[in-house]
Amino acid sequence: MRIIVRQSPSMGLSMPFILISLFIGLLVSCVGCQSEPPSTSSLPGPALMPFIQIPHDVQRIAVLHPKPTSPDLAYAYNWLERATFQLKIRRPELRIVDRDHLPELFQERRFQLAGSVAEDSAIRIGRVLGVDSVLIYRIDGPSVRDRMWAQSPRDLPPVTVTSKLIRVESAEVLYHGIVVARIEDTDSWGRSLVDSVDFHRLNREALDRGIAQAVLELGQVFE
Secondary structure (H helix, E strand, O other): OOOOOOOOHHHHHHHHHHHHHHHHHHHHHHHHOOOOOOOOOOOOOHHHOOOOOOOOOOOEEEEEOOOOOOHHHHHHHHHHHHHHHHHHHHOOOOEEOOHHHHHHHHHHHOOOOOOOOOHHHHHHHHHHHOOOEEEEEEEEOOOHHHHHHOOOHHHOOOEEEEEEEEEOOOOOEEEEEEEEEOOOOOOOOOOOHHHHHHHHHHHHHHHHHHHHHHHHHHHHHOO
16 A cells, blocks of 8 residues: 655745745844944034035125114124124135115115014115125024023023025025034023122123034135
8 A cells, every 4th residue: 555645835935935934034133233324413513514615606695684673682793793804714716795784775776684584584684785695693592581580591591593594595594503502501500690700701602602512604605
C-alpha cells in the first residue's frame, strides 16, 4: 500500500511569502520606533535660522518705525537705524533714504505712524520716497501697568523686536524676523516703588539683548 502525500501548491508558495512579509513588517516597525530628533529651540540664534538672503536688486530702502514713547525706545530705534546703515559695508550699492524729510512727507500726505506701522501705509510711503523696499521696525515690551501687577519677572511680557522688509512694487515680504528677550530674574525683585530703578535696568538689559540679536540676524540675511 502506497501512501502519497501531496503538497498543495498554494501552501508551498504562501509560507515563504508570509515569512518575507513578517520580516518586512518587523523591519518597518523597528524603523518607525526609532526616536525622532529633538525639535529645534524657538529661541533666536544664528544656528537656528533658515537660510535667507535678501535679493541684490534691493538697493533703496526706507526705514520706518512707530514714534518712540520713551527715551529707551528712542535709543533702541536709533540703534536699529544705525545698524541699517551698517549694511552698506556688506552691500556698498545699498542706499538708505534720509529720514529727515519724513515728517514733512507725513504732514503733506497725511501719513501717520501710530502704535504700529501698517504695511499698506508703509508701501505707500515707500512709493512716494521712490524706494524699492521698506524696512519696518517695531519694539514691544512690558508697560508700567505690567510692572505694577507683576510679582516676578516671569509675569512680565518679554521684549519683542520685529523686523520686516517689504518690497514696494509687489508687497512681497522679503524678511520677517522676530526676536524675543525675556527679563531675567533677580533676587532683589519686589513690589515696592523703590524697585522701579531695578526694573528699568532689567528692562534695558533685555532690550539691549533683543536689539543686538535683531541686528545680528538682519546682517546675516544681507550677506
